[in-house]
Amino acid sequence: MAAAATGLAMPVLAPAQEAQPTESLERGRTRVAGFADAEMDYQLMRQLGAVRYGGASVGECLALAQRIQNGVPASWVAEFAAAGVRQEQDAAARARRGHVVSARDQYLVASNSYRAAEYYCGVLDPKHAQLGLKSRECFLAAMHQQGGAFEAFSLPFGETPLPAYYIRAPQARARRGKTLMIISGYDGTLEETWLAYGRAALERGYHLMLFTGPGQMDTLRFHPGIAFIPEYERVAKVALDHVLSRPGTDPRRVALMGISFGGYFATRMAAHEPRIRALIANSPIVDLHAYMASFAGFDPAQMPDAEDIRLADVDAIPPTVIPPQTREMMRNLMVRLGQESFKRAYQRLHDFRVNDTALRAIRCPVLGLTGSGEGAEPLAQAERFHHGVGGPATRHMFTDLEGADGHCQNANLAYSAAVSMDWLDELFA
Incomplete structure (x- = not known):
């Protein structure tokens, strides 16, 4: 590349002058580099994707990545937790000086840094809930x-109140408006859901309700022993009862979006709740057991008892046999499903299904979102979802050309929001 094109001033040497060794010219020390470990690299991409809606900065994420040991969860937790503390302190200082916008932005970044640390922190570690x-x-x-009509509250659910947020669209004023309900999945949180799709929905004039169910991350913060349940239609009932009781809700324009495992939760909800008038599944999951077994590469539900791994024995497994990251993910799955062994956790996943009859009961318009890089089983389940629902079905496949081929399009959230929200806008027009 020519010097003029680079924008750099190059030294000019006199004909008789010999070049002396000098340090290479640099504009900074932060480098665009990820991790060799695929899962940790995906989590870094997830954090970078939050930049679009104010949940992170590119430079800070890459600077943190340079200090994190590849594939070592404890290193990730330490760095992101420290970043969260630093960012929170900076936000508080700006708030004290009256800089409302700067404080808001820094608090959002701090919130997402703590979430990133929470993800890799052991689910039984007291620091997990603290983060x-x-x-x-x-x-x-x-x-x-930020101000505005924001509410943090809990939905009644037996003895386990379920955390939820409601944000009223400022454009709606006194009239009844369209509402988008969003539920995340296995490790997503209410706060991350706001960063991924909540702000995009509000910008388009939707009232927004973010809610969670048993076993999900937000619920675990308050109720560590509560496991996932298959019957998420029970959560749908209390959530819809709440939304429809609000005077600003137009019952003809209530949509539900499920993200990641939430694709299963939302599909299960829509199969039992005709009050849902539109469904977005990102991605469509109808059989969690088959979905999870595809990532394991075999079916742990069929493993011999002698090879089963019990929850009490996880810490005794040498890192040379099972890497720390994989070991923690196994423990997490057992705890979140309320099971004492890895085999039993996968056996429990058999209960998390939406059968063909339930799929046909979904009569509202549906949109299924998938990434081309998600793998054979997720794409096969999306196909089954698309052809199995009883209402009109639309599907969208994101590709690597958009940088959105990964699970839930974390690397291009704005484009994912454009596809999903435009579909919903046209439907509710």
Whole structure:
């Protein structure tokens, strides 16, 4: 490339002058480099994707990545937790000086840093809930700085209140408006859901309700022993009862979006709830057991008892046999499903299904979102979903050309929002 094109001033040497060794010219020390470990690299991409809606900065994420040991969860947790503390302190200082916008923005970044640390922290470690509650605290501080009609509350669900957020669209004023309900999945949080799709929905004039169910990350922060349940239609009932009781809700324009495992939760909900008038599944999951077994590469539900791994024995497994990251993911799955062994956790996943009859019961318009790089089983389940629902079905496949081929399009959230929200706008027009 020519010097003029680079924008760099190049040294000019006199004919008789010999070049002396000099340091290479640099504009900075942060480098665009990820991780050799595929899962940790995906989590970094997930964090970078949040930049679009104010949940991170590119430079800070890459700087953190340079200090994190590849494939070592404890290193990730330490760096992102420290970043969260630094960002939260900076936000508080700006708030004290009256800089509302700067404080809000920094609180959002801090919230997402704490979430990133929460993800890799062991689910039985007391710090797991502490990091999650710090993420929530910073998010609430950001919403306080922003002002507007924001509510943090709980949905009644037996003895386990379910955390939820409601944000009223400022454009709606006194009239009844369209509402988007969003539920995340296995490790997503209410705060991350806001960053991924919540802000995009509000910008398009939707009232927004973010909610969660048993076993999900937000619920675990308050109720560590509560496991996932297959019957998420029970959660749908209390969530819809709440939304439809609000005077600003137009019952003809209530949509539900499920993200990641939430694709299963939302599909199950829509199969039992005719009050849902539109469904977006990202991605469509109708059989969680088959979905998870595809990532394991075999079916742990069929493994011999002698090879089963019990929850009590996880810490005794040498890192040379099972890497720390994989070991923690196994423990997490057992705890979140309320099972004492890896085999039993996969056997429990058999209960998390939407059968063909239930699929046909979904009569509302549906949109299925998938990434071309998600793998054979997720794409096969999306196909089954598309052809199995009883209402009109639309599908969209994101590709690597858009940088959105991964699970839930974390690397291009704005384009994912454009596809999903435009479909919903046209449907509710």
